[in-house]
Amino acid sequence: xxxDCHGHYTTAPKALExxxxxxxxxxxxxxxxxRIDELxxxxxxxxxxxxxxxxxxxxxxxxxxxxxxxxASFMAHHIGDYQVSATWAAICNELCHRVCTLFPEHFIGxxxxxxxPGVDTTTCVAEIDKCVSQYGFVAVNLNPDPSGGYWSSPPxxxxxxxxxxxxxxxxxxxxxVHVSTSxxxxxxxxxxxxxxxDTTAFMQCVTGDVFSRFPRLRFVIPHGxxxxxxxxxxxxxxxxxxxxxxxEESLMNNIFFDTCVxxxxxxxxLATVIPTRNxxxxxxxxxxxxxxxxxxxxxxxxxxxxxxxxxxxSPGDKHAVYEGNARRVYPRLDRxxxxxxx
Amino acid sequence: xxxDCHGHYTTAPKALExxxxxxxxxxxxxxxxxRIDELxxxxxxxxxxxxxxxxxxxxxxxxxxxxxxxxASFMAHHIGDYQVSATWAAICNELCHRVCTLFPEHFIGxxxxxxxPGVDTTTCVAEIDKCVSQYGFVAVNLNPDPSGGYWSSPPxxxxxxxxxxxxxxxxxxxxxVHVSTSxxxxxxxxxxxxxxxDTTAFMQCVTGDVFSRFPRLRFVIPHGxxxxxxxxxxxxxxxxxxxxxxxEESLMNNIFFDTCVxxxxxxxxLATVIPTRNxxxxxxxxxxxxxxxxxxxxxxxxxxxxxxxxxxxSPGDKHAVYEGNARRVYPRLDRxxxxxxx
Numbered sequence: 001x002x003x004d005c006h007g008h009y010t011t012a013p014k015a016l017e018x019x020x021x022x023x024x025x026x027x028x029x030x031x032x033x034x035r036i037d038e039l040x041x042x043x044x045x046x047x048x049x050x051x052x053x054x055x056x057x058x059x060x061x062x063x064x065x066x067x068x069x070x071x072a073s074f075m076a077h078h079i080g081d082y083q084v085s086a087t088w089a090a091i092c093n094e095l096c097h098r099v100c101t102l103f104p105e106h107f108i109g110x111x112x113x114x115x116x117p118g119v120d121t122t123t124c125v126a127e128i129d130k131c132v133s134q135y136g137f138v139a140v141n142l143n144p145d146p147s148g149g150y151w152s153s154p155p156x157x158x159x160x161x162x163x164x165x166x167x168x169x170x171x172x173x174x175x176x177v178h179v180s181t182s183x184x185x186x187x188x189x190x191x192x193x194x195x196x197x198d199t200t201a202f203m204q205c206v207t208g209d210v211f212s213r214f215p216r217l218r219f220v221i222p223h224g225x226x227x228x229x230x231x232x233x234x235x236x237x238x239x240x241x242x243x244x245x246x247x248e249e250s251l252m253n254n255i256f257f258d259t260c261v262x263x264x265x266x267x268x269x270l271a272t273v274i275p276t277r278n279x280x281x282x283x284x285x286x287x288x289x290x291x292x293x294x295x296x297x298x299x300x301x302x303x304x305x306x307x308x309x310x311x312x313x314s315p316g317d318k319h320a321v322y323e324g325n326a327r328r329v330y331p332r333l334d335r336x337x338x339x340x341x342x
Numbered sequence: 343x344x345x346d347c348h349g350h351y352t353t354a355p356k357a358l359e360x361x362x363x364x365x366x367x368x369x370x371x372x373x374x375x376x377r378i379d380e381l382x383x384x385x386x387x388x389x390x391x392x393x394x395x396x397x398x399x400x401x402x403x404x405x406x407x408x409x410x411x412x413x414a415s416f417m418a419h420h421i422g423d424y425q426v427s428a429t430w431a432a433i434c435n436e437l438c439h440r441v442c443t444l445f446p447e448h449f450i451g452x453x454x455x456x457x458x459p460g461v462d463t464t465t466c467v468a469e470i471d472k473c474v475s476q477y478g479f480v481a482v483n484l485n486p487d488p489s490g491g492y493w494s495s496p497p498x499x500x501x502x503x504x505x506x507x508x509x510x511x512x513x514x515x516x517x518x519v520h521v522s523t524s525x526x527x528x529x530x531x532x533x534x535x536x537x538x539x540d541t542t543a544f545m546q547c548v549t550g551d552v553f554s555r556f557p558r559l560r561f562v563i564p565h566g567x568x569x570x571x572x573x574x575x576x577x578x579x580x581x582x583x584x585x586x587x588x589x590e591e592s593l594m595n596n597i598f599f600d601t602c603v604x605x606x607x608x609x610x611x612l613a614t615v616i617p618t619r620n621x622x623x624x625x626x627x628x629x630x631x632x633x634x635x636x637x638x639x640x641x642x643x644x645x646x647x648x649x650x651x652x653x654x655x656s657p658g659d660k661h662a663v664y665e666g667n668a669r670r671v672y673p674r675l676d677r678x679x680x681x682x683x684x
Contacts, residue, residue, distance in 0.1 A: 144528075150492065151528040186486075186493040191545035191580045195569045196538035203533035223576075227537045227569035233605025234565075237631035237642035238533045263575025269611045289579035300579035 001342065002304065003326040003333070004058070005139075006176065006222055006258050006282030007066035007107075009096055011053040013045045016095065020074065023088065027080045039091060046098055053286055055106055061304050063283070065337075067330065068096055069110035069141050073189055075180035077115040077146035082123055086114035089127055097135040108333055109137035110176065113164070115146040117153065122163040132171045138332040139220070140168065142175035144201050149184030149193055156201055156219075157208025165214050172331050174218035174256070177201040190288035198226025202255065206239055206247070211254040218254050218329055220280060224261035224270050232273040248275065256329055258282035259303045259321065262289055267306035276317045280325050281307065343684065344646065345668040345675070346400070347481075348518065348564055348600050348624030349408035349449075351438055353395040355387045358437065362416065365430065369422045381433060388441055395628055397448055403646050405625070407679075409672065410438055411452035411483050415531055417522035419457040419488035424465055428456035431469055439477040450675055451479035452518065455506070457488040459495065464505040474513045480674040481562070482510065484517035486543050491526030491535055498543055498561075499550025507556045514673050516560035516598070519543040532630035540568025544597065548581055548589070553596040560596050560671055562622060566603035566612050574615040590617065598671055600624035601645045601663065604631055609648035618659045622667050623649065 019039040026033025058066065070092030077085055089112045100107045111131035113124040131137040142164065145151050154160045156177070168175055182193035198221050211217060221228070228235060239247050258280050261267050270279060282303065289300045298305055307318060327334035361381040368375025400408065412434030419427055431454045442449045453473035455466040473479040484506065487493050496502045498519070510517055524535035540563050553559060563570070570577060581589050600622050603609050612621060624645065631642045640647055649660060669676035 151526050153528070155528050184493050186495070186497050186542055186546070188542075188545040188549055188580075191548060191577065192538075192542040195541050195573060196534075199537050199541075199569065200528055200530075200534040203530040204528070206533060207530055224572065227541065227572065230566065230569065230572035230608050230611060231537060231603060233603070233608060233635065233642050234631055235533065237604055237633050237635065238530075240633045241631065261573060261575070262579055263615070265611050265614045266572050266575060269572060269607050272607045273605070289576055289583065291579050291582045293575065293579065300575050 001065065002063040002281060002322045004063045004066040004282050004285070005220065005280045005326055005330070006260055006284045007054060007068045008071045008284070008287065009068060009092070009099065010071045010286050011049045012071065012095060013041050013049055015039060015041050019091070020088065023084065024079055027084060036087065036091065041095065043098070043102060046095070047102055050099055050103060055103065057285055058106060061302050063304060064106065066107050067110050067139060067333070068100060068107040070096055070112040072141065072178050073181040075112050075141070075143060076148065077143055077180055078117060078148035078183055080116075082114065082116040082119045085116045086123070086127070089114040093127065093131050093135065093137075097137070100135070108336060109135055110139035110141060111137050112141055113143070115143050117147045120163070121161055124164050125167050128164070128167045128171065132173060132332070136332075136336065137173075138330045138336070139173050140175050141178045143179055144177055144197055145179050148180060149182035149187045155204040155208060157204050157210045165210070165217050169214055169216045172216070174220050174329050176220040176222055178222055194223055194288075195226045198223050199228055202226065202228045202235070205251055205255060206235060206244065207242065211251065218256065220256045220258060220329065222258045222260055222282065222284070224259060224266060225257035225274070229257065229270045229273050252278050256280050256325070259307060260284045260301070261306070262300040262303070264306050264309060267303065267310060268312055271310055271312040271317070276313065276320050277325055279321045280329060281322045343407065344405040344623060344664045346405045346408040346624050346627070347562065347622045347668055347672070348602055348626045349396060349410045350413045350626070350629065351410060351434070351441065352413045352628050353391045354413065354437060355383050355391055357381060357383050361433070362430065365426065366421055369426060378429065378433065383437065385440070385444060388437070389444055392441055392445060397445065399627055400448060403644050405646060406448065408449050409452050409481060409675070410442060410449040412438055412454040414483065414520050415523040417454050417483070417485060418490065419485055419522055420459060420490035420525055422458075424456065424458040424461045427458045428465070428469070431456040435469065435473050435477065435479075439479070442477070450678060451477055452481035452483060453479050454483055455485070457485050459489045462505070463503055466506050467509050470506070470509045470513065474515060474674070478674070478678065479515075480672045480678070481515050482517050483520045485521055486519055486539055487521050490522060491524035491529045497546040497550060499546050499552045507552070507559050511556055511558045514558065516562050516671050518562040518564055520564055536565055536630075537568045540565050541570055544568065544570045544577070547593055547597060548577060548586065549584065553593065560598065562598045562600060562671065564600045564602055564624065564626065566601060566608060567599035567616070571599065571612045571615050594620050598622050598667065601649060602626045602643070603648070604642040604645070606648045606651060609645065609652060610654055613652055613654040613659070618655065618662050619667055621663045622671060623664045
């Protein structure tokens with residue numbers, strides 16, 4: 001079985017974006033604010049948006065199950081206040097839940113959180129509980145920078161975030177550390193902000209000690225870990241300068257990198273320097289990079305091809321990357337699979 | 343000849359830091375503000391600080407010439423106003439000039455700029471002129487985020503920066519795009535902010551068109567280009583989505599990556615995906631990562647060992663990385679070498 005741990009609902013029917021635009025307009029002009037029940041998307045529309053997009057590509061490329069969450073760039077936690085984020089998160093999570101219910105063999109949910117800059121993270125707990133208990137979601141996406149490129153929240157090692165961590169540990173679910181759209185003109189969203197956030201989050205974990213306090217907390221750092229594997233020597237050396245234990249001991253029971261690296265040499269580097277047990281198959285398909293690489297004739301984000309072609313990973317390693325590691329990092333996913341005999 | 347294009351004066355006599363601390367204290371308490379002539383560092387002290395540090399390691403490791411600039415993390419352009427930065431930049435550049443004068447065979451200068459958040463970049467021109475004309479410097483360090491981690495300046499493709507670019511082109515010198523210390527608690531200076539800035543600057547160049555306007559402008563992106571080579575497929579794919587020409591055509595006549603990547607697999611990736619003509623040897627020694635890698639028994643930042651061990655680079659490629667490319671990217675360096683028969 002091939003589990004893709006990183007898929008977003010980037011192809012939702014246009015009605016969703018239209019509703020969101022009205023919600024945003026309603027921040028300044030409350031009369032324009034739409035009611036939640038004004039968003040009407042039928043099961044057929046959901047089915048169509050998936051069958052002609054993600055599921056079509058999953059079948060073509062040969063992956064089986066995607067951990068599926070709301071579109072990352074649309075989370076936009078910097079827009080409006082907590083109430084705006086809470087309503088928007090609830091809507092997006094419910095839509096993902098409906099997709100997962102329509103295609104239970106192929107999609108299982110991960111939640112967007114109702115974060116808002118400067119707001120106590122205890123306010124995220126109810127949405128986590130609902131998504132896990134009612135929807136059967138197996139993870140959350142945690143935005144380390146709800147300001148959208150101004151980095152006004154404390155580092156992930158700060159007690160500010162502990163209410164979320166306590167709940168994640170209680171539910172035994174990991175968090176993918178994933179920012180949303182950048183509203184800072186310096187940072188291109190998918191070409192800079194995403195990768196910077198991955199690197200930043202990892203280094204915060206190097207300097208802090210959040211995993212001593214929460215030994216069962218697990219972070220999935222997407223996009224191949226940002227700059228981290230390429231600079232693994234730098235990070236090992238910095239940990240040494242900081243008198244920390246080796247990264248493999250201090251962090252790598254709790255941090256995992258996905259394979260959203262869109263060329264063979266990048267995947268080869270990842271597989272060379274990062275322990276196999278810390279690598280999770282993912283494509284972030286359909287996402288930021290949708291084109292076909294003229295050099296290979298295949299989609300840049302068809303990451304399975306790079307794993308298949310890897311001479312660094314043994315067949316056993318590939319099984320771990322495709323399935324075994326995900327079952328360990330997402331125990332609720334493993335239980336859901338086992339419950340249906342998989 | 344082996345040219346290291348990235349060295350900072352990280353080992354300056356303590357009197358420099360003491361003077362800077364008084365300068366900073368003087369921002370709030372003008373009576374405490376030190377006079378420039380109160381900073382006294384003798385040639386013997388300069389000589390000693392270099393001979394026992396950078397020059398000792400250059401001899402041990404076998405590099406010949408370092409492009410030498412003020413300590414990057416001490417630039418701290420976010421502290422004080424333009425006048426504070428201007429005084430500090432002048433002092434730091436002059437010290438580097440004195441080092442280069444004491445060791446002309448081994449060091450040639452690159453200037454720190456008197457940047458200050460929000461201040462018109464025309465104010466940097468006089469320092470550039472002085473450093474080039476009077477000191478014989480061959481490059482500058484350009485800080486894309488003088489706010490120190492809040493990214494409040496426009497992207498490098500914005501006309502805000504053009505007065506600097508005009509002068510760089512006029513003098514035919516490149517800029518290394520190098521941030522300073524982070525005062526944002528989210529970003530570890532050398533473990534996140536530096537790498538993020540490299541990635542950010544590159545992506546700004548992908549989306550903008552600054553090199554159409556300034557075809558002779560050259561940026562050296564340090565630390566191996568941040569996350570860029572590891573995600574080369576992503577950047578190629580994003581350029582394609584943006585309907586830009588291939589990166590090799592649109593950017594790689596103007597952008598160069600150094601080799602400050604502190605492990606063999608990272609250097610191998612860099613050499614695999616980035617055209618050899620765009621790679622410049624560098625170590626950033628003595629810098630962020632000073633320790634010995636217990637796995638190799640050698641210093642993490644002894645990057646020459648990785649180049650030597652590379653099976654990706656041919657002997658001709660290695661010559662280009664060590665010397666040929668630097669002579670092309672830094673024509674004033676080439677002229678200075680030729681003037682003394684090298």
